[in-house]
Amino acid sequence: xxxxxxxxxxxxxxxxxxxxxxxxxxxxxxxxxxxxxxxxxxxxxxxxxxxxxxxxxxxxxxxxxxxxxxxxxxxxxxxxxxxxxxxxxxxxxxxxxxxxxxxxxxxxxxxxxxxxxxxxxxxxxxxxxxxxxxxxxxxxxxxxxxxxxxxxxxxxxxxxxxxxxxxxxxxxxxxxxxxxxxxxxxxxxxxxxxxxxxxxxxxxxxxxxxxxxxxxxxxxxxxxxxxxxxxxxxxxxxxxxxxxxxxxxxxxxxxxxxxxxxxxxxxxxxxxxxxxxxxxxxxxxxxxxxxxxxxxxxxxxxxxxxxxxxxxx
Amino acid sequence: xxxxxxxxxxxxxxxxxxxxxxxxxxxxxxxxxxxxxxxxxxxxxxxxxxxxxxxxxxxxxxxxxxxxxxxxxxxxxxxxxxxxxxxxxxxxxxxxxxxxxxxxxxxxxxxxxxxxxxxxxxxxxxxxxxxxxxxxxxxxxxxxxxxxxxxxxxxxxxxxxxxxxxxxxxxxxxxxxxxxx
Numbered sequence: 001x002x003x004x005x006x007x008x009x010x011x012x013x014x015x016x017x018x019x020x021x022x023x024x025x026x027x028x029x030x031x032x033x034x035x036x037x038x039x040x041x042x043x044x045x046x047x048x049x050x051x052x053x054x055x056x057x058x059x060x061x062x063x064x065x066x067x068x069x070x071x072x073x074x075x076x077x078x079x080x081x082x083x084x085x086x087x088x089x090x091x092x093x094x095x096x097x098x099x100x101x102x103x104x105x106x107x108x109x110x111x112x113x114x115x116x117x118x119x120x121x122x123x124x125x126x127x128x129x130x131x132x133x134x135x136x137x138x139x140x141x142x143x144x145x146x147x148x149x150x151x152x153x154x155x156x157x158x159x160x161x162x163x164x165x166x167x168x169x170x171x172x173x174x175x176x177x178x179x180x181x182x183x184x185x186x187x188x189x190x191x192x193x194x195x196x197x198x199x200x201x202x203x204x205x206x207x208x209x210x211x212x213x214x215x216x217x218x219x220x221x222x223x224x225x226x227x228x229x230x231x232x233x234x235x236x237x238x239x240x241x242x243x244x245x246x247x248x249x250x251x252x253x254x255x256x257x258x259x260x261x262x263x264x265x266x267x268x269x270x271x272x273x274x275x276x277x278x279x280x281x282x283x284x285x286x287x288x289x290x291x292x293x294x295x296x297x298x299x300x301x302x303x304x305x306x307x308x309x310x311x312x313x
Numbered sequence: 314x315x316x317x318x319x320x321x322x323x324x325x326x327x328x329x330x331x332x333x334x335x336x337x338x339x340x341x342x343x344x345x346x347x348x349x350x351x352x353x354x355x356x357x358x359x360x361x362x363x364x365x366x367x368x369x370x371x372x373x374x375x376x377x378x379x380x381x382x383x384x385x386x387x388x389x390x391x392x393x394x395x396x397x398x399x400x401x402x403x404x405x406x407x408x409x410x411x412x413x414x415x416x417x418x419x420x421x422x423x424x425x426x427x428x429x430x431x432x433x434x435x436x437x438x439x440x441x442x443x444x445x446x447x448x449x450x451x452x453x454x455x456x457x458x459x460x461x462x463x464x465x466x467x468x469x470x471x472x473x474x475x476x477x478x479x480x481x482x483x484x485x486x487x488x489x490x491x492x493x494x
Contacts, residue, residue: 174469178480181352222352231389246434247472253478254393254425254469257432261391275434 024192026106032074036105036203038075047076047083049095050127062312063137064092065128069121070141071172071282072217073195075103077204078141078285082271085304091234092137092311097124099144101213102206110210118147122156129160137311138166142251143217145171145242146224148248149259151229158236166238167307170282173225173249173258174219183218187211200288227261239310240265241272242304243283250281276303278297332397339365342457342488354392355385361436362457362488364405372401374415378486393477394426399441404451416446425475429444436475442466449486455490 028035037043045051049065066086069133070078076096083094097120101112121138128136140148143166157163179186234240240263244256253275260273276283276299284300286292346360360378364371378399386392403417421441427433447461461484469476 083407114314126338174476175478176469178470179467181479182481217354225353229386229392231391250469252469252471253435257393257427258391260432261393261428273431275431 001079008173012061024106024194026208029202030092030207031103031203032206032208033107034108037105038098038244039270043076044104044306046181047096048124048127048191049093049099050124050131053093055132056158060093060214061132062134062136062257065095065133066092066137066139066167066307066311067095067097067121067124068077069097069140069144069147070099070102071144072213073102073109073209074142074207074282075204077288080286081285082139082304083172083301084308085301085308089308089310091226091308092244095124095128101122105211106206106208108207111213112213114147114216116149117143117216121147122151124153125156125163134161135164135311136161137307138163139169139307140166140171141284142172143170145169145172145259146220147231149224149227150220152176152234152238153232153262157238162235164232165238165276165310167310168240168242168259169284171242171255171259173228173255174252175221176249176252180214180218183214185209187215190214198288198290198313200290204288209306225258228258230262231264232262233264234266234271236266238266239272241274241306241310242275243276245278245280246275247279248281249279264298282311315469323486339363340371340490340491344486344488346380348379348397349483350384350479351483352480353380353477354382354387354395356382356395356397357385358397360486360488362486370408372405372408374405374417376401376403376417376419393475394428395475396424396426397441398422399443401443401445403445409450413451414447415447415449415459415461416444419443419445423475423478436473439467439474439478441478443482445484453460457488457490459486459488461482461486 026032068079068082070076076098079096083096086092099110100116100119105212138148148166190211192211195207197205197207242256242259244253246253256273263271278299284303286296286300342362343431344360346358349355356378358378360376362374362376364374381396382392387394399419399421400417401406401417403415422493423441425437428436443463443465444461445461445463447459449459451457463482465480467474468480469478
């Protein structure tokens with residue numbers, strides 16, 4: 001009987017080990033391959049304002065600029081439509097940061113920490129502040145949001161021009177998929193997880209999510225939740241607004257409530273939160289999605305117009 | 314919400330007692346419950362544990378508890394104020410020993426306080442259904458303690474279940490037996 005138990009235990013352990021597959025099969029059409037890279041100088045120069053406008057004029061320095069940070073596994077692609085909107089309007093600049101470890105190969109992604117992800121935002125903010133831009137705004141979608149919240153919490157802005165405003169689109173503080181709370185335990189067995197991408201999204205998002213990066217994501221959002229419980233105060237004069245889909249299978253909508261409770265303006269006031277009648281995660285990005293409706297487009301344009309109006313004030 | 318509270322109190326606190334008083338050998342423990350949810354809050358409260366010979370010679374224990382973040386993580390912080398009303402039944406292995414192992418099923422009601430009307434559109438009430446297993450130790454004097462791990466089979470999904478209802482929780486309970494015969 002004891003022998004049988006040992007055999008069963010050995011079988012279970014072998015099955016667990018066999019299920020560990022730390023290296024997924026990657027083909028060259030995937031972002032994960034590194035063949036498609038958003039981190040090449042040409043791409044970075046095209047997306048970062050500090051690169052494509054290195055010698056701004058006094059007029060340009062008085063024009064609002066918004067640094068847009070994308071989400072976990074995404075790329076600058078996530079903010080392309082807002083960039084197009086800004087180009088058409090001509091009233092503000094968009095600087096699209098590529099988070100550290102993102103838009104590169106699977107191997108680069110796997111070894112990056114959330115602090116590496118964040119470093120791209122702080123680097124661009126510092127550059128724009130040093131260049132003398134006076135009206136700097138930030139926008140974070142999904143994981144871009146807790147990265148920005150952490151910059152407020154860590155008092156990053158004390159050394160630079162304070163941001164005029166922060167917009168958070170479908171911020172994640174709590175994941176809708178609660179299995180991620182067990183990533184510390186399941187991670188080594190899991191190895192990585194896979195996501196299904198629409199045809200229009202292929203090459204712009206990672207298909208594979210290494211468990212190491214899921215642990216980083218969990219560490220970031222757990223830290224953000226605890227920081228919000230303690231309370232975070234915005235820099236003097238900084239405005240914040242959260243836009244959140246009421247149904248979201250990626251970033252749980254409870255995230256918006258946690259941010260509402262945890263963030264305060266410098267004079268102790270509440271921040272603005274708007275819950276949207278949408279089921280899309282990062283509803284401001286429609287390019288590449290299947291089944292986009294007129295309501296989706298109207299919502300996207302409404303929010304872009306609101307952000308523009310706020311920056312023009 | 315108030316009706317639910319009332320129903321829960323009436324059902325849980327008054328129903329078991331007449332039965333208990335009609336049996337010769339029963340144990341009723343009341344005490345404190347400390348609950349930590351994995352990657353979320355401390356939620357503390359009170360609980361009760363009842364068994365008797367008619368429950369398969371004390372192999373089955375019936376229990377109820379109320380745990381809330383109001384006297385846990387949400388006390389003097391911005392954590393969400395949420396309540397767990399739970400009833401359940403355990404099967405006790407080694408039920409005649411001081412050191413016991415148990416496994417059981419729980420159900421109940423979960424409520425998260427959204428505070429403002431704006432957020433009431435988000436799911437904030439849910440049925441609870443969980444599996445739980447753990448260790449129980451009965452001291453010589455009328456005190457006992459248990460340490461357990463549980464899994465909420467219903468947990469937040471971003472659509473219909475409250476987002477602050479997480480799957481894995483740990484509990485430490487301390488009971489004082491007031492009705493032991």
